[in-house]
Amino acid sequence: MHSINLPGWILSLGGATVLLVSGCATKIEDYKDTTPVFAMEEYFSGPLIARGMIQNHAGKLTRNFCVEAMGSWQGHGDDRKGMLKETFYFNDGEITHRTWLLIPDPEQGAGAYQATAGDVIGVGSAREVGRAFNMRYVLSLPVKNKDGETKVYELKVNDWMYRLDDQRVVNRSTLSKWGIDVAAVTLFFEKGNGKCERPEVAK
Secondary structure, X not given: XXXXXXXXXXXXXXXXXOOOOOOXXXXXXXXXXXXXXXXXXXXXXXXXXXXXXXXXXXXXXXXXXXXXXXXXXXXXXXXXXXXXXXXXXXXXXXXXXXXXXXXXXXXXOOOEEEEEOOOEEEXXXXXXXXXEEEEXXXXXXXXXXXXXXXXXXXXXXXXXXXXXXXXXXXXXXXXXEOOEEEEEEEEEEXXXXXXXXXXXXXX
């Protein structure tokens, strides 16, 4: 998710203030008593494989990718610590890595976690209720302009995951800037030791 192209009209807004009227957003509490229970620590333990795509603000598919992931947990009670290592293989040949660190956040209630990663600004907040898991964080995203210069943007990410069955989770993330959705990422996770294809890039 390091190379998401932001539309020109978003970049041109600069520091302008954008006022939006939004409808009622889904709340994690809406999934109370739903099944199968997400059980984040159980699901994100061991090897996983995922396939996904990135869409721009207009819904156009811009990239697709495969992810090899490995989750692990250590400790007991509120001292538990989780690590999720991800390697992304994009269809254009780019390979990127991310490591999530997760710790319980009992002050925020049952099923709450704090989440950090190398390209995440500050600490993200996460919570699971019923079959759903919601994580919100700010992503630091470098973007190249037409002159080849790189500028770093801060994008808010609203990340929703839903447990489908014992083996599968679907993940939908929206990325926004100044209150405007600029991209969406959809992922389908499956437990197991699968391997991603390594796309060959034409030279």
